[in-house]
């Protein structure tokens with residue numbers, strides 16, 4: 217059994233990367249073996265023998281955000297800069313899991329801030345989206361957590377977050393609406409002003425490239 221979480225940037229020394237906890241993986245896997253039996257499957261058949269362990273590892277990966285410190289991620293790349301226009305990072309892929317059904321919700325986040333003495337390394341914005349999204353979430357809390365983290369750490373003149381997602385719990389089961397998209401938003405500071413907010417919304421809907 218590999219004891220590393222795949223696809224994580226281990227050279228980022230400032231982020232505490234949790235290794236697969238073999239005890240935890242074994243324990244979660246044993247529950248999944250039981251669940252497979254309860255679903256009417258044969259957990260010993262060839263295709264399923266390793267499934268409980270795969271599921272346990274996948275779940276640990278899908279919730280690895282609990283081990284990340286989003287403020288620390290932002291703080292690690294803050295630079296003094298005399299730039300006070302809106303910075304917009306749009307179309308950031310989001311993959312999360314709803315805390316009600318543990319089914320995926322996924323879509324895009326669009327984030328802006330207006331610097332107030334400091335800018336932040338651009339990649340850190342999608343990194344904090346992931347740090348909060350890779351947990352059990354509701355879309356509203358995810359939206360607010362990203363806003364609050366940027367506001368409290370970078371202290372900009374304002375933050376705007378818009379997230380649009382499809383929820384598989386509404387598509388594959390339950391109400392079974394395959395095309396509905398949920399949009400959430402959160403704003404601080406300058407984005408409370410209609411003009412600034414309208415400019416942000418124009419930029420995220422414009423096709424500039």
Ligand SMILES: Nc1nc2c(ncn2[C@@H]2O[C@H](COP(=O)(O)OP(=O)(O)OP(=O)(O)O)[C@@H](O)[C@H]2O)c(=O)[nH]1
Pocket residue numbers: 314315316353354355356383385386389390391
């Ligand atoms: N507000 C919010 N609700 C969510 C999110 N993800 C899932 N849900 C909803 O959580 C609710 C849980 O409602 P319950 O009535 O307890 O669960 P349920 O019986 O499985 O509900 P149905 O999905 O309507 O079948 C559902 O309405 C889901 O659509 C989210 O990110 N935000």
Ligand SMILES: [Zn+2]
Pocket residue numbers: 314315316317318319383385386
């Ligand atoms: Zn759900």
